[in-house]
Amino acid sequence: MQSSVFLAFFFIVVGLPVILGVGGNMFSRWLKHKERMSEVITRQTAEKAAQYAAHTERLEQRVRVLERIVTDRGMDLSDEIERLRRDQPEPIRLG
Template sequence: MSLPEAIAFCALIVGFIVAAGIVLSAYESRMKHRSKELELQVRLAEAKGRQRSDAEIGRMEERLQVLERIATDRSPDLAREIDALRLADEREQVQ
């Protein structure tokens, strides 16, 4: 192997090493970005879950108040109110 060939070979090896470094750096950057993206998706899902559970708790409290009123009220409209609750529950389940 002559001197120019050896220099060309070394330059080729150095070029491969530099190219590999660039590719690995880009991959690492992509993985960091993907990790942050997934973290944000988890936070968004947690927030949606909290909102949904807060809404469900609110609906349950409303129903409990109505049921307490029905249980303590001795009016003749009791059957009508119970049917209205059943219909409301069926509508919530459909949604």
């Protein structure tokens, strides 16, 4: 009986604080890791959004050019297409 009381007292005084200290440290590291992962994912998402926005802007510009070609009856169509081809920069490929 006395040894079981001693073991319970030893566990409460020594074992429990050690277990909580190690567990708290592990939990703190896990939270920092999750925070870093969240920051990386946020940065990647912002990069993708910027790429999509730039791509959308280029597509809108091309549509405006095509609309202008189709609606402008005073110019020769093939000459306008060739002129626009020479004026356009190389398209940027999204990877």
